[in-house]
Amino acid sequence: MGRMNEANQAHVVADPWPAPVATAPLDATVTIPGSKSLSNRYLILAALGSDPVRIRGLLRSRDTDLMMGALRALGVTCEEDTDEPTTVTVTPPKDGVFSGNSEVFCGLAGTVMRFVPPLVLFADGPVRFDGDEQAYARPMEPLLFGLKQLGARVEYHGERGHLPFTVTPPEHLGTGDGKPVKVRVDSSSSSQFVSGLLLAASRIPDGVLLRHTGTTLPSLPHIRMTMEDINVAGGDVTMPERGRWLVQPRALGLPGTVTVEPDLSNAAPFLGAALIAGGVVRVPNWPAHTTQPGGLLPSMLHKFGATVTLDGDPFDEVNDCEMFDDDFNGTLAVTGGTSIRGLGELDLSAAGEIAPSVAAIATLANSPTELIGIGHLRGHETNRLAALVTEIERVGARAEELDNGIAIEPVADDALHGAVMESYADHRMATFAAMLGLRIPGIEIKDVLTTRKTIPDFTGMWTAMLAQHE
Template sequence: MSEQNTTLWNAPVATRPLDATVTIPGSKSLSNRFLILAALSHKPVRIEGLLRSRDTELMMNALRALGVQCEEDPAEPTTITVTPPESGTFTGNAEIFCGLAGTVMRFVPPLALFADGPVRFDGDEQAYARPMGPVLEGLRQLGATIEFEGEQGFLPFTITPPNMLGNLKGRPQKVRIDSSASSQFISGLLLIGSRLPDGLILEHTGTQLPSLPHIRMTMEDVNGAGGSIDMPARGQWVVRHADLQLHENTVVEPDLSNAAPFLGAALIAGGTVRVPNWPAHTTQPGGLLPSVLHKFGATVTLNGEEFNEINDCECFPDTFNGMLEVTSDGTIHGLGECDLSAIGEITPSIAAIAVFADEPSELIGIAHLRGHETNRLEALVNEITRVGSHAQEESDGITISPVPREQMHGATLETYADHRMATFAAMLGLGIDGIVVKNVETTRKTIPDFVGMWTNMLEQSNI
């Protein structure tokens, strides 16, 4: 069933500078990758700090439908023990509901290669507009049969694995797909490449490759589970056959992308917001966030040591460890032209900050956001315009030309069943009185209690 909600939430206005510490739940990207890799292992895996949200529940339910056990620790709901099927073969003749979760609809279908029968995939109504063609084309090249119930390349569909039509061994192991619309198509195939009898040679045929940090995350996670993935050239990957085994006690990092609305709040409202447990090394694209906030004009420190480099949006601060602190006097500088191709998923948070800047920001390298939960570029233009500011959709991104705060006004903002559009609206509400958010509950996709965390952030600042 599609998740629908028409509730209205009055976004709170910041009446004083912030002074808050916000603990961020586990990374969705890492949680769902670890769940997939645990299912591909041969012994049980205990995952600690797993994000408990709609997307991860959908992932665990999908794995259960394939015969994988996912058991919650009664004393700690964020600890899950994953037990793969003893035979190593997944249960076929199954139905999987993807909701609106990109990681479920792009990462789970490749597992159907190793099922003992057909697997049908369906999802929310909004998911029918999210492209699936490239990963399914990859599975077709590996011998699977895809039967679509509606438009080609979109949900719903049924995958018949090649072990029902002939053995995988001996079939072509070189796959060529165009992953311009989403890095998840590449990641979905990289996650299962190790199990193919002869490994996998994967090539991206498109002109652009979005969210390369997410692909590097997948590579590091697979290699950490005993696999071997090399990227000899941009857009080419070699995956060697290997028996994967995720570490029996795996810990999930905080979701650094989900930190973006809270750290960004320090710029919009002024004051300081702190996020503990910032990892010393991370493959999360959110690890690039501090450099963007610094470019906006914030002071960024880790354990009291100031981050001073002003490079560009590709600066990766891999020396951070511990308490990340962002402080601002409320002055926000425009970014000018800023390439967000590596961190496209946090574009809505960056756009919300840019609405209050003193100069325009041209956010580029994010054409692929048109294929996310909604067309995020169009949605951002719609909602920025709705509050009285100016934005324009470009072929490769969005240009935001801010107006003074006093010229903007309250409005009821749409969220498009998109969790990041909901947090974007909450951020606007910090600096614009009268913002009402439709279906803020869509934030459950990645932040189970966003409203509670947001309210607590402001309450800490009022003490």
């Protein structure tokens, strides 16, 4: 059903797509699909267990379809509910042994290319990995170096440290002396290298002691998300100190049914629209306790000048969203003010994936903003720092690439102008351009359907939001 929806979208959505301008303040409620990060972690953990797991609210997008395709190639059964395609039952292979002598296609999905290769440690033969042409530029060497330390062999079929490659499982796992295997990786360019190794480490006899060797550690909330999910599945992973993780050998098994939270990072363009267009945008089912980096959004939007409430209660900037009980899920409402405040300097190292949305808001602010701590975004779907600078300047604003971020200097609205904007096969660059289009007439977006990576029907949701206004 997901692929049929993709085909229908490709048939009806123009390329380039004219980004709609907001003609009135918004008064919209937007329901956000499930979290890609949680969906793909649950799929991996379900595959590593011994019993079937029913995942409800699973994001159905290109990335999650690629993940299920990868698991099927390894002998895992992923069965959709016939009445509800966002409910999928995952059945691990018999005896926990994955199928080797197979091929995995990663597309441009970082979670597939970084989370699935460690599963080959438990396969009965080599597995070849390939992906989209753009994926060949994404770094892989730290993860593969970690697998080599665990005994795997890696053969490159192109540039060293990049797709395509083949992973061959080791003859023996663990030290055999009761001591955890020591693994050292430099995860400066992506937290996914750590997460991918942690997800598989519980099945290593004697456990694993994993150490990050780089000078920076981006997206720590994503690693904490991985740790929490592993522990929910019966694992035992701790972080005795920053950049060091101890994983005890444990049999993993998610509960029989798990439910995926909404993708809070995908809420960023919609909630940011309230600041850009004015009015209010509401997102239901916002979790009071979450490991998602998008949980930092309310405090950022508040600093930009928005009024933020959760089920009508004022947002507390000091306590963020932790002012509520853990089991509380409510409606987050963001109301724009008369103008957008520039933020000066903002460290986004904990939530780099929302940087494009934050950059769109900052481009339309009344004073400069520097987004720092995001140098690792150069290794995402595209070099997001260079792409953001190029596209901000394309519409008449000013931006500069920094060593670890970007500096944005807004200009008067009448100095901004429409343009045909590139998406770079990057879903977040496409939503960034759509946000600018709310205020700037004449913006068109190339390949807007790249948003299917995490939002199956972004253009439909965006248009529906604009139809709801005061």
